[in-house]
Amino acid sequence: MLAGEAVVAIWNGIAPEGRxxxxxxxxxxxxxxxxxxxxxKRGRRYIxxxxxxxxxxxxxxxxxxxxxxxxxxxxxxxxxxTPWTRRATSHFRDTSRALARVLAxxxxxxxxxxxxxxxxxPDEAAEASDEIAxxxxxxxxxxxxxxxxxxxxxxxxxxxKTTESRDRIDITAPPRSFILVEACGVGPLANVExxxxxxxxxxxxxxxxxxxxxxxxxxxxxxx
Numbered sequence: 001m002l003a004g005e006a007v008v009a010i011w012n013g014i015a016p017e018g019r020x021x022x023x024x025x026x027x028x029x030x031x032x033x034x035x036x037x038x039x040x041k042r043g044r045r046y047i048x049x050x051x052x053x054x055x056x057x058x059x060x061x062x063x064x065x066x067x068x069x070x071x072x073x074x075x076x077x078x079x080x081x082t083p084w085t086r087r088a089t090s091h092f093r094d095t096s097r098a099l100a101r102v103l104a105x106x107x108x109x110x111x112x113x114x115x116x117x118x119x120x121x122p123d124e125a126a127e128a129s130d131e132i133a134x135x136x137x138x139x140x141x142x143x144x145x146x147x148x149x150x151x152x153x154x155x156x157x158x159x160x161k162t163t164e165s166r167d168r169i170d171i172t173a174p175p176r177s178f179i180l181v182e183a184c185g186v187g188p189l190a191n192v193e194x195x196x197x198x199x200x201x202x203x204x205x206x207x208x209x210x211x212x213x214x215x216x217x218x219x220x221x222x223x224x
Contacts, residue, residue: 037074
């Protein structure tokens with residue numbers, strides 16, 4: 001189960017010259033700062049498990065509610081980026097950032113690997129979301145799978161330009177819908193992807209397989 005009713009999901013690459021700084025900034029400033037925001041519950045960063053997975057990094061922030069993502073505390077951070085944030089994000093490539101509602105979430109807990117499936121559903125396709133959500137309990141019971149989640153991006157909230165994002169040219173449109181499936185390792189995710197692609201709404205989804213690098217639970221962003 002995810003830790004809240006909303007997520008910020010970020011896919012991004014990094015230019016080689018910014019890679020070392022990205023790790024230092026992400027570990028010691030960015031994730032602590034974000035998880036320290038009231039209503040944010042957990043932050044996780046993943047790295048691509050294979051060369052076919054692009055972009056290389058996937059970051060997931062879990063929040064109590066979608067209202068948290070629209071609140072002043074989060075907006076305040078986005079509109080007051082630190083000099084380190086400006087420097088680190090200048091090396092980002094192919095960034096896709098979705099502010100999303102969690103439509104369905106099931107499973108026993110986090111896993112060491114995650115499959116992301118990004119796809120588009122029209123706003124009027126509520127029955128499609130219901131059909132996909134109904135698949136997740138079965139997916140979550142596959143061998144070594146620890147969780148399965150369906151999320152729906154909010155186009156307006158995701159597209160708001162902030163001081164942090166306004167002048168960046170690496171940002172691309174976020175997926176309108178995405179599935180996250182967590183497992184004990186990368187191997188079980190192949191069967192998961194095969195099973196999900198049988199659904200007509202997911203068959204052409206963009207897939208990524210990632211390994212967990214770092215998790216931070218709720219703490220004050222100034223702590224450690």
